[in-house]
Amino acid sequence: xxxxxGFKDVVKRFGPVEVLHGVSFELAPGRxxxxxxxxxAGKSTLMKILAGYEALSGGELHIDGQATHFAGSRAxxxxxxxxxxxxxxxxEDLTIAQNIFxxxxxxxxxxxxxxxxxxxARRVLDQVGLAAxxxxxxxxxxxxxxxxxxxxxALARKTRxxxxxxxxxxxxxxxxxxxxxxxAQLRSEGVTILYISHKLDEVERITxxxxxxxxGRFVAQRPTASLTRQQMASLMVxxxxxxxxxxxEAMDTAQPVLLQVQGLSVPxxxxxxxxxxxxxxxxxxxxxxxxxxxxxxxxxxxxxPALAGSVLLAGQPWTRRSPRxxxxxxxxxxxxxxxxxxxxxxxxxxxxxxLMALERYTSPLLSPDAERAALHDAVRDxxxxxxxxxxxxxxxxxxxxxxxxxxxxxxxxxxxxxxxxPTRGVDxxxxxxxxxxxxxxxxxxxxxxxxSSELMELIGLCHRVAVMRGxxxxxxxxxxxxxxxxxIAHATGTH
Ligand SMILES: Nc1ncnc2c1ncn2[C@@H]1O[C@H](COP(=O)(O)OP(=O)(O)OP(=O)(O)O)[C@@H](O)[C@H]1O
Ligand SMILES: [Mg+2]
Numbered sequence: 300x301x302x303x304x305g306f307k308d309v310v311k312r313f314g315p316v317e318v319l320h321g322v323s324f325e326l327a328p329g330r331x332x333x334x335x336x337x338x339x340a341g342k343s344t345l346m347k348i349l350a351g352y353e354a355l356s357g358g359e360l361h362i363d364g365q366a367t368h369f370a371g372s373r374a375x376x377x378x379x380x381x382x383x384x385x386x387x388x389x390x391e392d393l394t395i396a397q398n399i400f401x402x403x404x405x406x407x408x409x410x411x412x413x414x415x416x417x418x419x420a421r422r423v424l425d426q427v428g429l430a431a432x433x434x435x436x437x438x439x440x441x442x443x444x445x446x447x448x449x450x451x452x453a454l455a456r457k458t459r460x461x462x463x464x465x466x467x468x469x470x471x472x473x474x475x476x477x478x479x480x481x482x483a484q485l486r487s488e489g490v491t492i493l494y495i496s497h498k499l500d501e502v503e504r505i506t507x508x509x510x511x512x513x514x515g516r517f518v519a520q521r522p523t524a525s526l527t528r529q530q531m532a533s534l535m536v537x538x539x540x541x542x543x544x545x546x547x548e549a550m551d552t553a554q555p556v557l558l559q560v561q562g563l564s565v566p567x568x569x570x571x572x573x574x575x576x577x578x579x580x581x582x583x584x585x586x587x588x589x590x591x592x593x594x595x596x597x598x599x600x601x602x603x604p605a606l607a608g609s610v611l612l613a614g615q616p617w618t619r620r621s622p623r624x625x626x627x628x629x630x631x632x633x634x635x636x637x638x639x640x641x642x643x644x645x646x647x648x649x650x651x652x653x654l655m656a657l658e659r660y661t662s663p664l665l666s667p668d669a670e671r672a673a674l675h676d677a678v679r680d681x682x683x684x685x686x687x688x689x690x691x692x693x694x695x696x697x698x699x700x701x702x703x704x705x706x707x708x709x710x711x712x713x714x715x716x717x718x719x720x721p722t723r724g725v726d727x728x729x730x731x732x733x734x735x736x737x738x739x740x741x742x743x744x745x746x747x748x749x750x751s752s753e754l755m756e757l758i759g760l761c762h763r764v765a766v767m768r769g770x771x772x773x774x775x776x777x778x779x780x781x782x783x784x785x786x787i788a789h790a791t792g793t794h
Contacts, residue, residue, distance in 0.1 A: 301328030301329040301459065301489045301490075301491065302328050302362065302363060302378070302379060302380070302459040302460045302491055303325070303326065303327060303328045303361075303362070303363050303364065303491075304325070304326045304349065304360075304361065304362060304460065304491070305323075305324075305325040305326070305359075305360070305361035305362075305364070306322050306323055306324055306325075306345065306349075306358070306359075306360060306361075306517075307323050307358050307359040307360075307361060308321045308322070308323055308357065308358035308359070309321065309322040309323070309345065309348065309355060309357070309358035309359070309360065310322075310355070310356045310357030310358050311341070311344055311345075311348065311353065311355065311356050311515075312356040313686065313694065316686035316687060317356075317515070318341050318344055318515050318686060319341045319344060319345060319348075319356075319515045320514075320515045320516055321357075321358065321516070322341070322345060322358070322512070322515070322516065322517045323358075323517060324510055324517050324520055325361075326491065326493075326510075328489070328491050329486065329489045329490070329491055330486070330491060330492075330507040330508060331482060331486055331492045331494060331505055331506045331507050331508075332491070332492065332493050332494065332506060332507065332508050332509070332510060333494050333495075333496065333502040333505075333506035333508070333509040333510070333523065334346070334493055334494065334495045334509075334510050334512070335495075335499075335502065335509055335510070335511045335512070335531055335534070335535050336511060336512035336513055336518075336535055336726070337513065337535055337536060337698075337726040337727075337728055337729070338684065338696050338697065338698025338699050338701075338702070338724075338725060338726045338729055339684040339685075339695075339696040339698065339699050340512040340513055340514060340515065340535075340696075340726075341512055341514075341515040342464070342495050342512055343385055343464055343495070343696065343697065345512070346382060346462045346464060346493060346495065347382070348360060349375070349380060349382075349460075349462065349493075350369075350372055350375045350380050350381065350382035350462055351369035351370070351371050351372040351373070351374050351375030351376070351380070352371075352372050352382065355368075362378060362380075373402065376403075376456060378459070379456075379457055379458055379459030379460060380458075380459065380460045380462075381453045381456045381458045381460070381461050381462070382453075382461075382462040382464065383449045383450055383452075383453050383461070383462065383463045383464060383466055384449065384464055385464035385465045385468075385495070385697050385724070386697065387445050387446070387448075387449050388449070389437045389445055389448060389449065389452075390437065391436070391437050391438035392436065392437075392438060393436070393437060394433065394434050394435060394436055394437070395420060395424070395431060395432070395433045395434070395435050395436075395437060395440075395448055395451075396413075396416050396417050396420040396433035396434065398437055398448060398452060399416075399419075399420050399423065399433075399448070399451060399452045399455050400416050400419075400420070400455065403455070403456065404416070405419070416433075417433045417434070419455060420433035420451070420455070421433055423451040423452075423454045423455045424447075424448075424451050426451065426454055426481065427447045427450050427451045427454070427474075427477065427478070427481070428447070428473075428474060428477045429444060429447040429448065429451065431444060441588075441589075442469045442635070442636055443469040443470055443471065443474065443588045443589075446466065446468070446469050446470060447470075447474065449466075450463075450466060450478065450481075454481075458485070458490055459489075459490060459491065460490065460491040460492075460493070461485065461490055461491070461492050461493070462492075462493045462495075463482075463492065463493065463494050463495065464495045465495055465496055465497070465697070465724055466478060466494075466496075467496065467498065467501060468723050468724055469588065469723075470588070471587045471588045471589075471752075472587070472787075473587075474588075475501075479501075479504070479505050482494070482505055483505075494506055497698070497724065497725065497726050497727065497730075499528040499531050499532065499543075499727070500528065502523065502531065503523060503528055503531075506523045507522070507523060508520065508521065508522055508523055509521055509523050509526065509531060511531070511534045511535055513534075513535065513536075513537055518534055518535075518537075519534050528543065529543070532727040532728075535726065535727060535728070536726075536727065536728040540727065540728070540731070542731070543727060543730075543731075543755075544734070544755055544756065544758070544759035544760075545731070545734035545735065545738060545759045545760055546759070547759060547760070547762075547778065548738055548741070548742070550577075550579050550580050550581075550741065550762045551579055552577070554577040554578040554579045554580070554744070555577065555578055555613070555614070556575045556576070556577050556578075556611075556614070556746075557576060557577065557578050557612065557613050557714055557715050557745075557746035558575065558576045558610075558611070558612060558630070558715045558746055558748075559574075559575040559609075559610070559611040560572065560573055560574055560575070560599065560607065560609075560610050561573045561607065561608035561609045561610070562607060562608030562609070563595065563598060563599060563605060563606070563607045563608070563610070564598075564605060564606045564607070565591065565594050565595055565597070565598030565603055565604070565605045565770075566604060566605075566606075567594075568591040568594035568595065568598070568603075568770055569591040569594055569595040569598065569767075569770040569771070570770050570771060571771070572595055572767075572771070572772045573608075573772070574765055574772065574775065576715070576746040576747070576748060577746060578714075578744045578745065578746055579741050579742070579744050579745075579746070580741065580746055580747070580762050580763070581737060581738070581741050581747045581748075581749060581760055581761045581762050582746075582747070582748050582749070582761060582762065582763050582764070582765065583748075583749050583750075583751060583757040583760065583761035583763070583764035583765065584748065584749070584750040584751070584764070584765050584766075584767060585751070585752075585754065585757055585764050585765070585766045585767070585786045585789075585790055586766055586767035586768060586790050587768070587790050587791065588752070590767040590768055590769065590770070590790065591767055591769070591770040591771075592719075592750045592767050593635055593719055593750065595767070596632060596717050596719065596748070596750070599620065599717075600620060600621070600622055600625050600630075600632050600717075601619075601620035601621040601622065601624075601625075602622065605620075607620075612628050612629070612630060612715065613628075613629070613714065626711060626713075629713050629714035629715060630713060630714070630715040630716075630717070631708045631709065631711065631713035631715070631716055631717070632708065632717045632719070633704060633705060633708045633716075633717065633718045633719055633721060634704075634719055635719040635720040635723065635750070641700075641701075641704040641707075642692045642700060642703060642704050642707070643692065644691065644692045644693035644700070645691055645692075645693060646691060646692060647689060647690070647691055647692070648674055648678075648683075648685060648688055648689075648690070648691075648692055648695075648703060649667075649670050649671060649673075649674045649688070650670075651692050651703060651707055652670075652673060652674055652677050652703070652706055652707050652710055653670050653673060653674075653710065654707065671688075673710070674688060675688075677703075677706040677710070680706070681702045681703070681705060681706045681732070681736075682702065682729060682732055683695070683699050683702045683703055683706065684696070684699050685699060697724045698724050698725045698726055698729060701721070701722075701723060701724055701725050702725070702729060702733075705718070705721060705733065705736075709740075713745070714744075714745055714746065715745065715746045715747075715748075716740055716745055716746070716747045716748070717747075717748040717750070718737070718747070718748065718749050718750065719750045720750060720751060720752065721733055721737070721749065721751070722734075722751070722753065722756060730756075734756070734759070734760055737749065737760060738760070749761060754783045754786050754787070755783070757781070757786070758781045758782070758783070758786075761778070761781070762777075762778055763775055763776065763777055763778065764776045764781055764786065766786060766789040766790055767790075768789065768790055768791070768792055769792075773789050773792075774789050776789075
């Protein structure tokens with residue numbers, strides 16, 4: 300049943316760019332292994348090689364002691380190696396059941412056995428705790444639900460080794476607990492689990508062992524119990540990190556209100572929400588997935604139908620709300636859905652960056668030199684790691700796509716900044732960079748809204764935190780009231 304894995308001098312090149320430089324380590328079967336490393340370290344790439352999605356450029360992959368070559372993911376799945384992807388791999392136009400059995404359709408004689416597939420789909424959906432019908436089209440699901448479908452899809456396969464690439468990035472605490480219980484169950488059945496996460500508290504809790512990578516190389520392999528989180532982080536970034544969260548900066552309460560929202564309702568998602576943010580203030584939004592935080596701001600921006608009592612930007616009424624008029628009025632929004640709404644992944648880095656400030660680069664013709672200079676600045680300021688600056692955004696690692704998305708929305712120099720999960724999928728070092736950036740924005744007198752599921756991040760960063768539950772803003776906590784327990788109590792209604 301169990302399956303042992305060895306990487307031997309594994310090299311991977313994408314065209315001329317080498318991203319894995321001879322990685323070697325071995326994994327004993329039947330354990331939960333945390334794979335750690337900064338954004339772009341090569342974690343996803345190495346796991347794609349293991350699961351047959353990418354071919355080796357050099358070196359060997361050993362499965363149960365034998366050098367093995369997988370012609371594709373099907374070949375790996377035939378050996379029981381299944382990967383849950385960081386960027387989902389679902390067909391949006393197909394139903395949940397069709398996605399779960401794509402390429403593995405159950406048949407009765409010559410015919411597809413729809414009822415068997417639906418029943419099995421229901422079973423695995425139950426296991427992950429997704430209460431949707433197997434006949435729902437995947438395109439209609441929200442991000443967290445898609446993540447659960449990805450996990451369910453893996454559970455429907457006969458799995459001996461399961462790779463999970465940041466599976467909890469979009470899950471609620473409850474869904475995460477259920478996933479951890481599943482992991483424990485699979486482990487007890489002898490399944491090897493490779494768990495990639497930037498959430499070190501999770502790694503500490505559920506893994507037996509950690510492997511650390513840095514810059515396409517193997518760095519360390521240790522029993523999890525022998526390391527503190529601080530030590531894990533330091534191994535990842537290759538230097539001592541003193542803090543994992545920012546130190547809060549005070550704010551000047553005499554500043555003017557830059558964004559004032561009165562009685563904003565987004566039908567089906569949020570009702571009668573009022574709040575204000577001052578220049579120099581960082582206002583957090585906490586709440587469970589589904590509490591309506593993202594939808595509230597999508598409604599504010601005119602991305603969804605919404606009704607408002609009144610919205611004032613820098614004291615002036617803002618009535619015809621749209622993303623375009625938001626940009627013109629100095630308000631910018633970083634979407635949590637980086638793949639579909641944040642970036643144009645098929646376009647180059649340069650085009651992505653300057654898309655929101657095109658008029659600056661057209662005088663009157665588009666100036667590629669100015670664009671290129673802007674990209675160099677952004678790569679430096681945001682610490683974006685790319686093999687080459689001429690690649691499409693899709694070839695960046697997950698965390699680096701996030702940094703590019705952030706650079707993009709801040710490029711026009713807005714006065715009010717709304718960031719939805721700005722550090723999702725971002726490594727510990729880069730997280731600190733983003734915290735400092737957010738604090739700098741506030742210091743420069745901008746009003747900042749941070750929507751985040753990471754409570755410690757809200758505690759360390761925000762001057763006040765609004766908590767939403769079931770579409771309502773239930774309370775706004777001041778800095779001295781901010782603890783994880785209090786936020787969870789308000790978010791779940793157990794206060
Ligand atoms: N298809 C591709 N074409 C070109 N370069 C790629 C491609 N896929 C990955 N890379 C590059 O390989 C390097 C490693 O990327 P990888 O996605 O493995 O990082 P990661 O450790 O998973 O990072 P993250 O934590 O951000 O997900 C990065 O520099 C990335 O830009
Ligand atoms: Mg990755």
